[in-house]
Amino acid sequence: MIFRPLKYEKYADKICQKLTEFQNNFRKHYDTENYENWFYNQSSETLRLYSNDKEIYFKYIPVGTFSLNTNSWLWAWANEDSVEPRKLRTLKIKEFGEKKNYEKLTNPHFDGDKFTGWELTSIAFDIIGGIGTYRVISDHLEKYLLLTEQITKEEAEKIESELIECSVHGKIRKAFICQHLNTEQKTGFEEAFETYRGMELDEEDDFQAWCSECEKERLKTDGWNDESMEFAKIKLVCERCYFEIKESN
Ligand SMILES: [Zn+2]
Ligand SMILES: [Zn+2]
Incomplete structure (x- = not known):
């Protein structure tokens, strides 16, 4: 007997059906179709759906974007413009694609059609998980999101308040470094714990x-004290400055 791996099309079909069912329940449960506006914040990875009389907040992971101008898909991990720390979570999909030899999961950017976004979002949902998915469209760009949890307004504001405004990178998470660290010199780089880009x-x-x-x-001084501080x-x-320094060391 020869074991034949599932062809991509068959695999994608199966996963899309799975999400459709899940998504119907999700929409019903959170009533997501009945909000007039949306607003998402890349730095805090929060999505707010709102109408005059109600609102709801979610944490999200960006999956990718589909351009209606060029009819092409771009994975979040390959998107230089996206500042969401957790976009690198989507590398898990790429790894899976490499194992299975599914080109659509490994190519950063390729042509597609109106089904591409949902197809790849279904796969992302299956691999990464979450409570549902959402799509926002602004101008010519469709942005697909994996919603990981519902949060309260207070939690969303708290995430916001913990961000720093960097003159180079915009509003993102903060980090702490000693006065000697910079991108120009190799000064050594000691950390409180092992870190990587986008980690939670x-x-x-x-x-x-x-x-x-x-x-x-x-x-x-056997640990930090007034003198060593x-x-x-x-x-x-900012977080991105931190990793630029780390990588230059
Ligand atoms: Zn130092
Ligand atoms: Zn910065």
């Missing part, structure tokens, strides 16, 4: 890094 942080965790000299001071002069930067 626990409530009490922050991105924190310092140079080798600061590490020496820190060890001398004075030497480090920790400052605030």
Whole structure:
């Protein structure tokens, strides 16, 4: 007997049907069709649906965008313009595609039709999971989102309030570094814990890094104290600046 892997079309069909059922329940449950407006915030990865008398908030992961001008799809992981930290979660789909040899899941950008967006969003939903999916359309661009959880207005505002406005990268998550770290010199890069771009942080965790000299001071005093803190002069930067410095080290 020869084992033949499922052809992409068959696989995609199956997954699309699965999402359709799920999505019907999702729409009913959250009544998502009955809001007049939407607003999404890339930095906090929150989607707000609202009408005059009601509103609802979700956390989302961007899946990708479909351009109605060029009729082409672009995966979120390949989209330089998207600043959502969790866009890199979609690399999981690419990995799956590499294993299965499904080109649509591995090519960053390719031509498609009006079904492409939902097809790939169904697959993203199946691989990454969530409570539902949503599409927003502005001008010529369809943006597909995986909704991961419903949040309250207070939670959405809290996420917002914890962001920093970077003059280069816009409003995104903050990080802490010592005064010596920069992208020009290799100063060493010590971290409070191992980090990677787009990673999710626990409530009490922050991105924190310092140079080798600061590490020496820190060890001398057996952990951070007033003296080593004075030497480090920790400052605030944005998440993307943090990783640019980390990668240049
Ligand atoms: Zn330092
Ligand atoms: Zn920045």
